Amino acid sequence: MTKVTLTINGKSVSRDVEGNTLLVSLLRDDIGLTGTHVGCDTSQCGACTVHVNGESVKSCTMFAAEADGAEVTTIEGMANADGSLSVIQAAFQEHHGLQCGFCTPGMVMTAANLLKENPKPSEHEVRAYLEGNICRCTGYHNIVKAIMAASGQDVSAIAAE
């Protein structure tokens, strides 16, 4: 067992973890933050994406022990302080960027990282940045559109409701 202390969504948390405890297990099973999902075991689907020290990482491919001292943000920490949807979250709702909702937390976390790095991404840049996030429901159309809209770009020319 190793003791880790980290900040999760602004709150300091200490836990004893095994060496093989993944960050996602700490979040879901120990802390009860079940918004972060697990969709694969080969680090490709991205449903488990969280921010560690401000950068997107796959929490299924990082040990909890390595997050000692880190600032971690999960989907539960993404809404505005008053509980309303953030700009990115609101854009996903407005543009129907989610269906079953399972990949959605990872999509939102990745989108937030993209817009931090690249405030006005092109369609191509959005699609390329989503390489590590798989959605089975939407065909990505409305996810890409939502992210571009969240960046403040006019998406009205992009087809459909």
Place this chain on the structure above:
Amino acid sequence: MYAFDIERPTTIADAVAALKSDEAQPLSGGQTLIPTLKSRLAAPSKLVSLSSISEMVGLSDEGGVLRIGGATKHDTVAKEAGGSHPGLAGLAGKIGDPAVRHRGTIGGSIANNDPAACYPAAALAHGATIVTDRREIAADDFFTGMFDTALEEGEIVTAVKFPRPEASNYQKFEQPASRFAMVGVFVAKFADGVRVAVTGASEDGVFRWTEGEEALSANFSPDALDGLSVSAEGMITDLHGSADYRAHLVKVMTKRAVAAAR
């Protein structure tokens, strides 16, 4: 996963010491290792995390040679190497996906020598020098076969030194599912000649396409490769492509890399 402990040393010396225990294994980002552990294909007793060793992180210019610490993340290389090494930066920016690039490290990639990984092609094409805790190894001597390197038990890659090419480029033709290189070709032009390193294609891991190098050293243009063909012998055949196809792609990707080199 089986049970194991994790240590997080903060110096190279401590890491080397920690790796002396039985069944200890370095953890340098873990973007390949952790999925392997999850499928219970490895059973280390201890993982020694290299991510907290600050002396192994970052890029520095050593007299025209770019030194990249072994624990430097792909994302950092993608963002910081472009001034002197645009081909290398481009390569790093296309490894895995953004989240993987925020964790995976150059040392981890080089030491693992996955036959479809990108970094080995960059190291070999640059004629890079692999710096370890105990010695320096030329890239030409370092990659000894699929998942095999010149590293000894417990030896870690602390840095990689890349001489500055006059022009370089990396073209990756992705395996559609994994997005690893089905064929990745790094072309680097130096004053004394052109080096072409190929990853993803060969059963022996990364290799230099010497005929291509000779032709390009004489005439650095895509047309210089027209008369050449790459043998399919020893190339990988799998679900995603035959040996013939990979051999064909080596030439196509080399031409494209030459055309795009700057």
Place this chain on the structure above:
Amino acid sequence: MPKDTGIGASTRRREDVRFLKGKGEYTDDISTRDLAHAAFARSTVAHGLIKSIDTAAAEAMPGVLAVFTGQDFADVGGNPAGWLINSRDGTPMKEPKRPVLAHRKVRHVGDAYAAVIAETKQQAMDAVEAIEIDIEELPAIVDVKAALSGDNFVHDEIETNQCFDWGWIEDNRQATDEAIKNAHHVTTLELVNNRLVPNAMEPRSSIGAYKESGDEYTLHTTSQNPHLTRLLISAFVMGIPENKLTVIAPDVGGGFGSKIYHYGEEALVLAAAKRTGRTVKWTADRSESFLTDAHGRDHVTKIELATDADGKFLAFRTETYANVGAYLSNFATATPTFLHGTLMAGNYTVPNVYVNVKAVFTNTAPVDAYRGAGRPEATYSLERVIDKCARELGMDPIELRRKNFVKPDMYPFTSAAGLEYDSGNYDALMDKMLEVCDRDGFEARRKVSEAKGMLRGFGVNAYIEACGIAPSNLVGQLGSRVGLYDAATVRVNATGNLAVMVGAHSHGQGHETVFPQVVGEMLGIDPSTIEIVHGDTSKIPFGMGTYGSRSLAVCGSAVVRATDKIIAKAKKIAAHMLEASDSDIELKDGNFTVSGTDKSVSFGEVALKAYIPHEFPLEDIEPGLEETAFYDPANFTYPSGAYCCEVEVDPETGKVRVDRFAAVDDFGNVMNPMIVTGQVHGGLGQGIGQALLEGCRYDEDGQLLSATYMDYTMPRADDLPFFTVDHSQGTACTHNPLGVKGCGEAGAIGSPPTIVNAVIDALQSGGKNVTHIDMPLTPHVVWSAMNNA
């Protein structure tokens, strides 16, 4: 001004808020203080006899609570097939038992033969590795055609690997043969409809709990239809009385068919909960999903199209080998037959159709309905052979299709494959498609591509599907063992808000938003006062769940019927309150008014009165305001569409890029255009995935080669373009109250042939004599086809 609420409005989804904030509750998110974990021992060989299983070491491992093997379930029932198919000779299909855990024999890689229950998942997995099994490996049966000769059987007791040999319509066979024999031209095409893995992003998960005090079981599970799961467990597999078993499907992360079926893991966690006295959870990892979720498609087909000199279709004849895998999944026998053969006339007036399907057991995972289910296979065969025929006849592929379309004045139209199409207008769809895709600009775009060294192709497709599954009377005649109605209860509370309990299950479709749009409009009240309850058998009426593009067409119709009953009763109450006759009461904008007067009461006042029935004429009106309706459709619905795309092929590498895609669909009336468009997008993603990327492959030993996302290519954002989607040309369904047809599967049905037709067009434009390539059209496959041409 577009509407914000009600029928036809693109109301934003209320369920999104919880999903976007990480507050959804999927099965694996549920935890209890007494939770224990299950892990399964799964076969690593495709086919073998179990000589012995020794669980002693596993039972002694730390944390282990129980170990189960096939022996523990040898005396209980099996997981049944839901549809009886008779062979051409009249004999019933072969139905070998599908046990909870494999007993005496393992039949595919991943077949579970034991399970461990332990305090932690790690402990359960450790103990699984300690189970000793001695398996005598047998040769694997993988190839569907080879499986039909020899004496190596997946199920020894049936002494064949053929499940059935089905003909549709057997009485048409001779006429079809004659038509083909005498035709001016016959186009023949042999093709493979590639096997797919559904890959809902949420892996399957089940939690079993048992309460000794009432001898009651609760199963939380990733299901598209919790009542069906309960029925199968109760009536067939475990014998738990239905009223002692609650099945709850909470938020479910996608299904696409794979979560229709009952799986052995669900039964196991219930049995384990009773034996251990603990709540027992199992969640698949992705590798288990690949090995054990029901796969889709996997047909090997020969199709012939006979035409006259003018291109008029005279006959379609197909011979298909359908792989059903190692065991019959619940609807495995319906998918290649009545969801496939009956669609084999397509959108066309062709007079003769004959379909032969041989279903074959193999040592692979079970195969069942996956988004589209039989209809993609039918559409692909038809639309590929039609395209090939057009090239052989030198005709424009669009004109060839138009020449043979069913025309708008022909409805109701009975197709040569036996279905009665109620409405449609295929020419209008084609016209609209040509308009929205800018067909006129194609040649200029082709020149631009060619200047870059790329080949550009244009592909077109027309499809029809049978949705709104399904009329029980009809499917009962055809062999279905279940009814396919659905049900809804509308409960008006005393304070005027509503709970609507529905048998459909939403796992991405947006029912929580759309059903209130319908009910709100009918009652003239704010939809936000209407709550949808679904997924819990203890709360909802017995419904058949969500698949086959049925939720709105079938369950939505039940919602309408139940709401009609609410209105009728509310009018009675209002009439009593207003001292008028029922027949004089009108409902408008949420108020009940005496016709021709200004006397009215609001919906809320009526609701309150229903629960405070002072001075009620109790002989005429019962207290309360709650109504249930079961709706069984009179026919299938028939969505149709015209799709086209443009692709660019890199001749040096074979890589195909989809540049443009337009889908014009007739879904009848549309309740929420935003959601309908999203459903089409998703179907297109999966259909384009089938065409270009996804291929589930077993080797000759029955090992799954495409067993992770490292080798099974999921469509990613950069594999797909923005889509142009149009549903302005709808023709209302004539037999359900909303006039709706269903939209969930269309994209996956219409897109694969569109893509392949476009790639063939591109290659031919580059001088390559390629007439067909089997999917998926990966770079290597396309490159090989070009270089062998």
